[in-house]
Amino acid sequence: MSYTWSKALGTISDDQNFARIDKKFDYLYGPQNFDRRHNLSFNWVYAAPKLTHNKYLGYVGNNWQLSGVYRYQSGAPYTIGFSVAGYVNQKSDGSPTEGAR
Numbered sequence: 001m002s003y004t005w006s007k008a009l010g011t012i013s014d015d016q017n018f019a020r021i022d023k024k025f026d027y028l029y030g031p032q033n034f035d036r037r038h039n040l041s042f043n044w045v046y047a048a049p050k051l052t053h054n055k056y057l058g059y060v061g062n063n064w065q066l067s068g069v070y071r072y073q074s075g076a077p078y079t080i081g082f083s084v085a086g087y088v089n090q091k092s093d094g095s096p097t098e099g100a101r
Helices: 023-028 055-061
Strands: 002-005 038-047 065-073
Touching: none
Parallel strands: none
Antiparallel strands: 002 038, 038 065
16 A cells, blocks of 8 residues: 655646746746646555366466556646637737737
């Protein structure tokens, strides 16, 4: 069994090699979209009892094991969004990106 408490913070949630980090966007610093605070994981193995003492049937029916892995984690962080009527894509200041009308 394992438990992990984590916290992923930053300004850009995507994996972008050429992302430009600008000091004027420090207000965007916060939880990432992949942030999962609580992670609980455990696995188990159950050895089934022998079904028969017969040598030949034992090859098929004995020495079985059941196993499983369970993982529980908290949900995605809440993010605040906005939209501007008439625009499909906006920059962080609400102005449209190139190509959007």
